Amino acid sequence: MIANVSIYEILTVSTLLFFIGLYGFLTRKNLITLLMSIELLLNASVINFVVINKYMFPDFLQGVYFSIFIIAVAASETALAISIIINLYRLKVSVNVDKTETMKY
């Protein structure tokens, strides 16, 4: 617990983080930026888990260890995505969503 900081303030920050990430994901065109937005989304959940665990259910560490798993999975996800984006760059010489898209309705 942090002195003089209630759970509401931290949850506000994490919710803002989540929606900033969602906004970034929906508006940006660069694939690397999309990955950064996904990191924001995942980190919002990490903050939420830790804070809820610490402030509301301090007896068990469920939220904390969940957040460790989220970080690990996010790292592997990013590694895979980056490798595929590099492959796409080799084929198309671009990482822009508009220029790489060939399949559409």
Add this chain to the structure above:
Amino acid sequence: MRHEIILLVLILILLVFEIFTKTEQKKSLIYLALGLFAIHTITGFFQTTDGQLFGGSFRTNPLIHFFKNVLNVGVLIILLQSTDWLRDKVAHLNKIPEFFILLFSSLIGMYFMISSGDFLMFYIGLELSTLPLVALVAYNSADIKGTEAAVKLIMTAALASAISLFGMTMLYATGGSLFFNMISYQLQVSPLAIMGLVFFFSGVAFKISLAPFHFWTADVYEGAPIGITSYLSVISKGAAIFILTTILFKVLPVLSDYWKYIVWGVAVLTMFIGNLFALRQQNMKRFLAFSSIAQAGFILMGVINGDAFGATSIIYFVMIYIFSNLGAFGVVQAISSATGKENMDDYVGLYRTNPKLSLVMLMALFSLAGIPPVAGFFGKFFLYTAAAEKGYYLLVFLAVVNVTISLYYYLLPVRAMFLRKSDDAIPYFKSNWPMRLGLLLAVAGIFVIGLYSPIYNYIVELSKLL
């Protein structure tokens, strides 16, 4: 736990063989993997004990065990159908063992997902089942379409899991625990819990490709290799539907008034969007992608029931759906790996040159459309009953309207194959035995599940355990 351990051992065996096999002999690993997986499928049918591990994170019961067997049979058929493609088309890439290792890793993820007893195991299972699939979609790294499909898949999958994670944090805050049992005890109806439900549902809806979240489906299905496409559309979707049903019925029954609204709306939207977009597709893979979106909408009619009968109808339909879709995808794959053609126009006059393949396609499409002699009819019938039992007559009516639309486009390939004549039809070709066996199993499944009622009674018994 036996399924997981045997499959893990199988992956290790393949890894060891991968190291010690010469490059020219890598093709023999196809048959090794096929044989080992067939053994795994057969041993899966023996009974296991119930129980749980890791303090309740991992649980198993006869229903979960049965569903894992269904997934196994589906994967076996996919492997049988993929051998020709692996041996003739992509052998020069020199990554045959990777195909099996990644596919089996993804299957282990599915096992953990459907056996999960808390949200942590569910999340890990979901990611373990998705990430290898992304690598498989980009299997042919020189193919632009495949790479683009992989980018789309990983972006949407990551977004979906992030959204459902945010929902899980809210359910954790209101339920006080991550374990499904504890949450179903302690969860009260509150705005935060409903918000958590909405976020969680939309995350899983990406996975099942329900309507507002279906945009990735057609592109990924078109770009991926056909074996992976059929894996995505049947195994991945089936497992996600199973775990969604479990969570909605067992963990969040308190919120059932709310999720029934969501499911109602999403079901109608999914059916209409899937069917109407399928009308204008020419590529067979895109066509089957939209058909599978529409089928997911039908499955939601069983979810809205909320009882054991709903679970029965869902599992029964998912079984039928697996076999019918694998029949259809098998024919597409056979034609694609023999001639490279994937468009509906190429199928014109197929019956004159390849009557057996056309008959398999006919049975599969009839089963997907729900025409009586084959199993799809019975599956759809029970789904309608499940929705009508709880008084959702308008939903059933809209579903019947949708079946009428779907009949039109399911019969388009049939018309092309049987009624239209063409001089440059695909010439006669003979597939190898694994492909023929795969198609035979799929067709046998379509008939046996529909006509042999003890299977249905067995599922009824098992569904009480959900």
